[in-house]
Amino acid sequence: MRRPDPPNSRASKRVPPHLRPRPREQWPPENRALPEEYAAWLINGGVSPISVRSFHVPCIHLVLGFLDKPWWACDPERDSVVALEHYRARGLCPQSLQDRRSHLHLLDRFFRQRRGEPDPAPTRPLNLPVYFQGLPEWLTTRILAYGCIRERAWKPSALHQRWIEYLGDATRFWRWLFTHPPIATLSELRRANIVEFLEERLRTGHAASTVNGELLALLEFLRYLQDEGLDVPAEVFRIHPFPQPQPLPRYLTDDEVARLQEAHEAALREARTSNARRNALLDRACFYLLWHGGLRPGELGDLLLEDLDLPGKRLRIRLGKGAKDRTVYLTTAAVEVLRDYLAVRGDGPSRHVFLYRHRPLAKDLIRDRFKAKGDALGIHAYPYRLRHTCATQLLNAGARLETIQYLLGHEYLRTTQVYARVHDATVAGDYYRAMAEVEERVALEVATSAESFSLWPRLLALAEQVQVNSDPVGQQRRIAELRQVIVMAAERAGAAVLRSWANGRQARSSDVFGSDPRQWPMPAAVQSSLKAIKGPKKLVQKLIGKEIAVPPARPYV
Numbered sequence: 001m002r003r004p005d006p007p008n009s010r011a012s013k014r015v016p017p018h019l020r021p022r023p024r025e026q027w028p029p030e031n032r033a034l035p036e037e038y039a040a041w042l043i044n045g046g047v048s049p050i051s052v053r054s055f056h057v058p059c060i061h062l063v064l065g066f067l068d069k070p071w072w073a074c075d076p077e078r079d080s081v082v083a084l085e086h087y088r089a090r091g092l093c094p095q096s097l098q099d100r101r102s103h104l105h106l107l108d109r110f111f112r113q114r115r116g117e118p119d120p121a122p123t124r125p126l127n128l129p130v131y132f133q134g135l136p137e138w139l140t141t142r143i144l145a146y147g148c149i150r151e152r153a154w155k156p157s158a159l160h161q162r163w164i165e166y167l168g169d170a171t172r173f174w175r176w177l178f179t180h181p182p183i184a185t186l187s188e189l190r191r192a193n194i195v196e197f198l199e200e201r202l203r204t205g206h207a208a209s210t211v212n213g214e215l216l217a218l219l220e221f222l223r224y225l226q227d228e229g230l231d232v233p234a235e236v237f238r239i240h241p242f243p244q245p246q247p248l249p250r251y252l253t254d255d256e257v258a259r260l261q262e263a264h265e266a267a268l269r270e271a272r273t274s275n276a277r278r279n280a281l282l283d284r285a286c287f288y289l290l291w292h293g294g295l296r297p298g299e300l301g302d303l304l305l306e307d308l309d310l311p312g313k314r315l316r317i318r319l320g321k322g323a324k325d326r327t328v329y330l331t332t333a334a335v336e337v338l339r340d341y342l343a344v345r346g347d348g349p350s351r352h353v354f355l356y357r358h359r360p361l362a363k364d365l366i367r368d369r370f371k372a373k374g375d376a377l378g379i380h381a382y383p384y385r386l387r388h389t390c391a392t393q394l395l396n397a398g399a400r401l402e403t404i405q406y407l408l409g410h411e412y413l414r415t416t417q418v419y420a421r422v423h424d425a426t427v428a429g430d431y432y433r434a435m436a437e438v439e440e441r442v443a444l445e446v447a448t449s450a451e452s453f454s455l456w457p458r459l460l461a462l463a464e465q466v467q468v469n470s471d472p473v474g475q476q477r478r479i480a481e482l483r484q485v486i487v488m489a490a491e492r493a494g495a496a497v498l499r500s501w502a503n504g505r506q507a508r509s510s511d512v513f514g515s516d517p518r519q520w521p522m523p524a525a526v527q528s529s530l531k532a533i534k535g536p537k538k539l540v541q542k543l544i545g546k547e548i549a550v551p552p553a554r555p556y557v
Helices: 034-044 049-066 076-089 094-115 128-132 137-153 156-177 191-203 208-227 254-269 274-293 297-301 332-342 363-377 383-396 401-408 418-422 425-468 472-493 495-502 509-513 524-531 537-544
Strands: 314-317 326-329
Touching: 034 049, 034 094, 034 274, 049 076, 049 094, 076 094, 128 137, 128 156, 137 156, 137 208, 156 191, 156 208, 156 297, 191 208, 254 274, 254 363, 274 297, 274 332, 274 363, 274 383, 297 363, 297 383, 326 401, 363 383, 383 401, 383 418
Parallel strands: none
Antiparallel strands: 314 326
16 A cells, blocks of 8 residues: 655645654554555545555554544544645645545545444535625525425425525526616516516526526515515516426337346446455345336435335335335335445445445435436436336336326326327227227228229120020029129128118118229119119028128218
């Protein structure tokens, strides 16, 4: 492992004596084995071995070199300051100093985990002056108060991000309004002000769905102000959302899902190191939960070990969207890949199921890793698309909409009904049955036109022989032949001709011989023969000499 710069190096000569760490032999005995443990901890968490040797091991050597006490008594703030002073004395550039700060922060997390302490919650203050610049105090105080009410439905893991999104959305209209001729009181607000703002948002390229969401959020805030006793003009509530497209959910085809599944299995087979194998198992477990369970990316990252019930093949989503809990059922394949991942999960600072570099897996990292896997295959893949795929495949397999609504955690059934627009078995069945009948009718017209020329000479000759033949035996034989030809024509003409005969409508020559009268000048002998082919079903059966199945009557088209 790399050690700090030797005392006679150029960098060390620039460092004052009081900022030079002691050699390892002078450390307290409790600290001497710590660099190797720290290196193993980093590598198991996914840090590159080259980065461990080049940056992180020298960092812990530096910090421990300043300690004259056991590592568990380390004061991160004071000892980090001494280490940073050492780096500054070596003349590192600002970017290198920022990198060293991140290394020290990672070392502090290692010490906390070794002591059994949880990671402190991030405390990043909100830059309120950026959002409230130019706004009156009566408005900013109520924006913050309304945000505190909204905060009750936000997930604890996403509070900071949700506050940033809320402040941006809640102040966008008011910052625009007060750059125009400002209003002194809320009663001066007019409907035209809001409409002008919305139209400007559309002109700058924002989607109608985005602008409608901003409008609904603004109207909710105005109703809150009205409930607080402020005078809000009634005309501002008479603004209707803009028409917007209703796109169908974008899901993956069965072939694309199979390719993604095989890519995850291939990554696991090709893993050559323990770190690569762990990452492959993590990616595969996330893939199956997104696909088979329909989880949201944030729900996947917030999943805890106590939420899993692998023997029961289910898991519990706590504080999902809208602060609602729900149960998600798992397939046998999803349970198996979860067990494979948990076997290599290791210890972490929290009870989260999915850890990456000793931290809970962030939803942005889930999206990026999954997108990279899809890009390598030429598939536009992201976590929500797998969620849509889960719902669509369940609907195709016959699952009820109410079941899919519960599994996905939708509050309203109309949200789930959008998947019925992707696949509606009733509409599909009606379409295919109707099109089959249309294709049969078109094929019938083509077939009867092509065959009319071969049937016509035989009917004409048989009709003339029946009229001129005075021999009763020969006449009966000709009648039998004429009947056979008529049966052949009827069978080729299809069910439409038989229905017309059975309903009492006189058979048309076009039903058997084609639709163009110029191609079949009909002599009186054949007309008299065809006139007998009419009447009810029994007469048709008597003439043909066999039982026929006549479909239900329909208007002739």
